[in-house]
Amino acid sequence: MLASANLQEARPRADAGRFRSMPPSICQSLLGALELTGAKMPFDRNAEIYGENEPADYVYKVVSGAVRTYKVLSDGRRQIDAFFLPGDIFGLELGDEHSCSAEAITDTTVVLVKRSLVLAAAEKQSNVARLLWSHTARDLRRAQHHTLLLIKSAQERVAAFLLEMAERLGAGGALELPMSRQDIADYLGLTIETVSRTLSQLEGAAAISLPASRRIVLRDRSALNRLND
Amino acid sequence: MLASANLQEARPRADAGRFRSMPPSICQSLLGALELTGAKMPFDRNAEIYGENEPADYVYKVVSGAVRTYKVLSDGRRQIDAFFLPGDIFGLELGDEHSCSAEAITDTTVVLVKRSLVLAAAEKQSNVARLLWSHTARDLRRAQHHTLLLIKSAQERVAAFLLEMAERLGAGGALELPMSRQDIADYLGLTIETVSRTLSQLEGAAAISLPASRRIVLRDRSALNRLND
DNA sequence: CGGCGGCTTGATCGGTCTCAAGTACGGTGG
DNA sequence: CCACCGTACTTGAGACCGATCAAGCCGCCG
Numbered sequence: 126m127l128a129s130a131n132l133q134e135a136r137p138r139a140d141a142g143r144f145r146s147m148p149p150s151i152c153q154s155l156l157g158a159l160e161l162t163g164a165k166m167p168f169d170r171n172a173e174i175y176g177e178n179e180p181a182d183y184v185y186k187v188v189s190g191a192v193r194t195y196k197v198l199s200d201g202r203r204q205i206d207a208f209f210l211p212g213d214i215f216g217l218e219l220g221d222e223h224s225c226s227a228e229a230i231t232d233t234t235v236v237l238v239k240r241s242l243v244l245a246a247a248e249k250q251s252n253v254a255r256l257l258w259s260h261t262a263r264d265l266r267r268a269q270h271h272t273l274l275l276i277k278s279a280q281e282r283v284a285a286f287l288l289e290m291a292e293r294l295g296a297g298g299a300l301e302l303p304m305s306r307q308d309i310a311d312y313l314g315l316t317i318e319t320v321s322r323t324l325s326q327l328e329g330a331a332a333i334s335l336p337a338s339r340r341i342v343l344r345d346r347s348a349l350n351r352l353n354d
Numbered sequence: 355m356l357a358s359a360n361l362q363e364a365r366p367r368a369d370a371g372r373f374r375s376m377p378p379s380i381c382q383s384l385l386g387a388l389e390l391t392g393a394k395m396p397f398d399r400n401a402e403i404y405g406e407n408e409p410a411d412y413v414y415k416v417v418s419g420a421v422r423t424y425k426v427l428s429d430g431r432r433q434i435d436a437f438f439l440p441g442d443i444f445g446l447e448l449g450d451e452h453s454c455s456a457e458a459i460t461d462t463t464v465v466l467v468k469r470s471l472v473l474a475a476a477e478k479q480s481n482v483a484r485l486l487w488s489h490t491a492r493d494l495r496r497a498q499h500h501t502l503l504l505i506k507s508a509q510e511r512v513a514a515f516l517l518e519m520a521e522r523l524g525a526g527g528a529l530e531l532p533m534s535r536q537d538i539a540d541y542l543g544l545t546i547e548t549v550s551r552t553l554s555q556l557e558g559a560a561a562i563s564l565p566a567s568r569r570i571v572l573r574d575r576s577a578l579n580r581l582n583d
Numbered sequence: 584c585g586g587c588g589g590c591t592t593g594a595t596c597g598g599t600c601t602c603a604a605g606t607a608c609g610g611t612g613g
Numbered sequence: 614c615c616a617c618c619g620t621a622c623t624t625g626a627g628a629c630c631g632a633t634c635a636a637g638c639c640g641c642c643g
Contacts, residue, residue: 220491566640
């Protein structure tokens with residue numbers, strides 16, 4: 126379901142060559158590399174991009190929209206590991222299988238390149254190898270930060286989430302969230318009701334305002350920061 | 355406090371050379387590389403090995419004993435990110451600073467090598483670069499697994515912890531835990547009382563027995579596995 | 584024997600979940 | 614344009630799990 130005709134036709138050798146001949150300034154970022162060699166692909170809202178334990182043949186970058194990666198426990202509980210926003214890279218694995226499932230949160234377009242091409246480039250160029258490492262290291266830092274969230278109170282988790290999103294969406298005081306309350310709940314390890322209630326509390330405390338359910342204005346950042354750590 | 359006299363005298367160029375001339379079979383693992391080039395260093399129980407945000411000048415491997423890495427929130431709550439047992443590598447960072455603090459849980463000896471040597475070797479040899487990536491990727495998988503733990507009930511967390519330790523300590527049915535109840539609690543995001551109570555419950559349910567507080571015998575693994583996922 | 588640190592156990596409190604309505608919004612068809 | 618519907622979200626009441634506060638216990642070492 127992933128591989129479109131023109132992806133199949135990609136020629137590893139030629140493309141590996143493209144990596145080798147790239148000027149360093151472009152090779153500086155996997156993002157740049159992805160942009161040059163990748164194929165664009167659209168996904169509908171809630172469409173699966175890949176499933177846990179499926180072969181990890183491609184590396185992805187969000188062009189527009191948003192993506193969630195998650196795991197599901199046997200009893201149905203879902204843990205969202207991360208959200209990916211435009212510019213973010215996801216699906217990069219050391220092993221041959223994806224460790225999480227990935228879905229489009231809204232209608233989304235991604236670019237993707239064959240993982241084998243990236244690995245081949247890393248063999249030849251140490252700066253590409255370092256990029257792979259640095260992306261995984263960044264994911265690790267985010268995962269550790271996420272772990273820290275999960276030991277906090279509901280208010281602290283929600284406040285931290287809002288601040289994280291404000292930073293990553295680059296919005297000044299007004300957020301336009303792509304994800305549902307259920308997504309937020311599954312990211313923060315709370316229930317949808319607790320997320321909703323906590324947002325209402327924060328609004329009552331004048332820390333935020335909620336002109337629409339997905340639109341959140343940060344009114345008092347210092348109050349949120351106080352909750353954050 | 356880290357740098358002993360003979361570490362200061364280490365010569366990067368010579369040691370980088372040693373990496374280059376190593377037979378591939380040894381270079382296959384960072385562990386092997388560490389063993390050859392590393393200096394041994396002992397730490398007392400509860401001694402700090404490095405602190406969060408300190409320069410990450412060395413990479414460590416546990417020889418004997420056990421190590422915890424952790425973060426502390428401003429209000430004093432502590433989150434243990436990981437436990438490291440003999441054979442485990444820790445303290446490897448992409449950036450120049452440690453993202454966690456590290457302490458010896460019991461009297462511990464580690465071997466360490468300068469991070470700069472490892473990085474230099476990775477520049478020259480793509481298989482070393484891949485090793486760095488693979489260690490960070492392993493840490494990432496563990497962190498994701500840890501995140502999954504934190505959304506579960508107390509029983510499930512404790513059961514998962516016991517199974518993880520049984521696997522990593524390689525003990526058949528009997529565990530000799532190096533860490534205190536407080537360490538376990540801070541790893542699982544619970545209180546010491548809840549950990550203690552939950553262990554008692556599991557003993558009452560005949561899933562484990564507790565001949566001594568740090569010694570735990572797994573009596574019914576399938577019962578623990580049922581709790582685990 | 585006394586004291587101390589680590590652990591267990593008990594009683595109560597409180598935050599989050601659960602179950603259950605009720606509300607707002609966007610889309611679709613009349 | 615409105616009526617209707619379904620989905621997402623909010624709000625309320627009560628139950629439950631784990632935290633908190635408080636003793637007591639155990640093993641170790643002086």
